[in-house]
Amino acid sequence: MLLRILTLGFLLSISFPYAQEDYGRLRQDMVNTQLKTRDIYQKTTLDAMLKVPRHIFVPDNVKPYAYTDGPLSIGEGQTISQPYIVAFMTQALKLNRNSRVLEVGTGSGYQAAVLGEIVDSVFTIEIVEPLGKRARKTLQKLGYSNVVVRIGDGYHGWEEKSPFDAIMVTAGAEKVPEPLLEQLKDGGKMIIPVGPHRGIRQLVLLEKKGDRIKRRNMMAVRFVPFVRPED
Ligand code: SAH
DSSP states (O other): OHHHHHHHHHHHHHHSOOOHHHHHHHHHHHIIIIITTTTOOOHHHHHHHHHSOHHHHSOGGGGGGTTSSSOEEEETTEEEOOHHHHHHHHHHTOOOTTOEEEEEOOTTSHHHHHHHHHSSEEEEEESSHHHHHHHHHHHHHTTOTTEEEEESOGGGOOGGGOOEEEEEEOSBBSSOOHHHHHTEEEEEEEEEEESSTTSOEEEEEEEEETTEEEEEEEEEEOOOBOOOTTO
16 A cells, blocks of 8 residues: 555656746756856846746656756757756847847747847747747747747848847857848847857857947857758
8 A cells, every 4th residue: 555655656746746836946946056157147137047937838748857957859859958058148149128139940939938038029930830839829828928939931030020139049050141140230149059060069149330240159059950941
């Protein structure tokens, strides 16, 4: 009998690994141990990371790992970046309340939600339809009415909503898509992983200054590839 109770308890703990308040504690730990101990100091970014429920954006099988220090599979062969990378890319764009941001690579919608906590409006594009639809639902459920998801190829950006104060590309490109640079405001910033297909890429921060583009390599990263419809 005792064994049966123990077995039942064990099985329950597998299927319901954490209660809501536990997720809150795990999120707090994530901010303290993975972000503040590294180089994430911007208050708006830390506050957003503390607020957005990352576990809601990931599939059930990886929920228990939602706040661990690494990337996670979100289905369709795609991944959600490590929390530190999400925070790093967000912080690098130096956003404010009035910013209008374009994200290419919606994935789960998590990064878009983090941006949505900080800025006025987020436009995000996802090429894999089931992912885009799921992200749109999750964002709606959580009340992110300032985040708009479009399904399609993000290479061409989102002309009608341009120009943007900031652009974030969350898939690894071989080179910077020209149309995205064109849709950036003067003084605007873009962050994008650039490098060889499936290799180590550089997270590049670009800043548009008149007709010049300032370019700075921030760190080496791995990202799922930026794909084109003809690939
Ligand atoms: N930012 C996401 C993770 C992105 S993973 C999150 O927070 O969960 C990269 C995503 O970019 C994948 O979902 C992939 O399907 C998408 N992607 C790849 N190439 C794309 C393209 N050309 N246009 C739009 N999305 C693209």
